[in-house]
Amino acid sequence: MRARTIASLAAVTGAAAIGYASVIERNWFTLKEQDVPVLPPGTGPLRVLHISDIHLTPGRHRLMAFVRSLASLEPDLVVNTGDSIAAAEAIGPLLDSLGPLLDVPGMFVYGSNDLYSPKPGNPARYLWRTSAGDHNRDEPDLPWEKLGGELTAAGWLDLNNRRGQLTVKGLGLALAGVHDPHADRDRYDLVAGPADPAAALRLGILHSPEPPVMDRFAADGYDLLLAGHTHGGQLRVPGYGALVTNCGIDRGRVSGLSMHPQVSPENGKTAWLHVSAGLGTSPWAPVRFACRPEATLLTLTPRSP
Ligand SMILES: [Fe+2]
Numbered sequence: 001m002r003a004r005t006i007a008s009l010a011a012v013t014g015a016a017a018i019g020y021a022s023v024i025e026r027n028w029f030t031l032k033e034q035d036v037p038v039l040p041p042g043t044g045p046l047r048v049l050h051i052s053d054i055h056l057t058p059g060r061h062r063l064m065a066f067v068r069s070l071a072s073l074e075p076d077l078v079v080n081t082g083d084s085i086a087a088a089e090a091i092g093p094l095l096d097s098l099g100p101l102l103d104v105p106g107m108f109v110y111g112s113n114d115l116y117s118p119k120p121g122n123p124a125r126y127l128w129r130t131s132a133g134d135h136n137r138d139e140p141d142l143p144w145e146k147l148g149g150e151l152t153a154a155g156w157l158d159l160n161n162r163r164g165q166l167t168v169k170g171l172g173l174a175l176a177g178v179h180d181p182h183a184d185r186d187r188y189d190l191v192a193g194p195a196d197p198a199a200a201l202r203l204g205i206l207h208s209p210e211p212p213v214m215d216r217f218a219a220d221g222y223d224l225l226l227a228g229h230t231h232g233g234q235l236r237v238p239g240y241g242a243l244v245t246n247c248g249i250d251r252g253r254v255s256g257l258s259m260h261p262q263v264s265p266e267n268g269k270t271a272w273l274h275v276s277a278g279l280g281t282s283p284w285a286p287v288r289f290a291c292r293p294e295a296t297l298l299t300l301t302p303r304s305p
Pocket of ligand 1: 055230
């Protein structure tokens with residue numbers, strides 16, 4: 001009898017936790033704000049909106065409303081580190097949600113989920129292996145070229161295995177990005193080489209924060225790296241944190257601001273790293289626990305002389 005009572009209590013608690021994680025927390029969006037002292041002395045500030053992992057499907061109206069609300073921040077720059085869509089029909093709603101943000105200087109890279117439609121599977125499988133092998137299908141089946149074409153047509157820079165440059169608020173930005181390392185589409189050799197030492201900021205972006213790729217960015221002198229993919233662990237244990245990162249980075253840097261330890265021979269510095277916990281989830285793992293969906297406003301400030 002007692003065992004039965006305990007089992008019943010556990011079942012009720014588990015059902016309540018799943019209900020909370022899928023209905024409440026998954027839609028409990030938050031804006032995080034973080035200063036990063038990375039600009040030359042006497043310059044800035046530069047306000048960078050970092051969005052990632054929207055995984056949009058057309059029915060996610062609360063998510064779209066939150067993304068739409070971000071334009072009121074009036075950032076100087078927008079960086080989208082991928083996994084924007086989870087359905088072919090989501091491109092229109094995504095563009096509509098981004099709205100005025102598309103008029104702000106911006107850039108993007110793809111995540112693997114921009115190429116491959118989500119497939120059902122055990123949502124707990126990430127606890128014992130990464131999803132890196134999930135994308136070994138022959139051909140992408142989502143319209144990633146249309147997605148990239150629309151964002152590019154709006155004025156954002158496509159940094160998938162590409163370099164770029166922008167001038168924002170009078171600051172010269174040297175930019176580089178790679179396609180998603182998690183899907184083995186990164187080709188760092190195409191962007192390799194010292195980042196422009198004359199730029200006010202050298203910014204590298206990628207979807208999955210894989211340390212070997214970030215080592216190369218940092219060695220080339222990039223000051224700040226932005227990534228997503230981890231979903232902050234998605235299911236976190238209060239007091240312990242993320243159980244997994246679903247990539248090569250350690251649990252301690254699963255989201256938020258940290259330093260990447262690689263020292264650049266170009267300038268003797270290490271790079272800042274910001275990993276976004278992202279705004280969405282796979283439609284087949286629609287839960288977040290102790291890991292609210294987020295966008296981040298990074299205020300880049302001068303470093304100390
Ligand atoms: Fe994602």
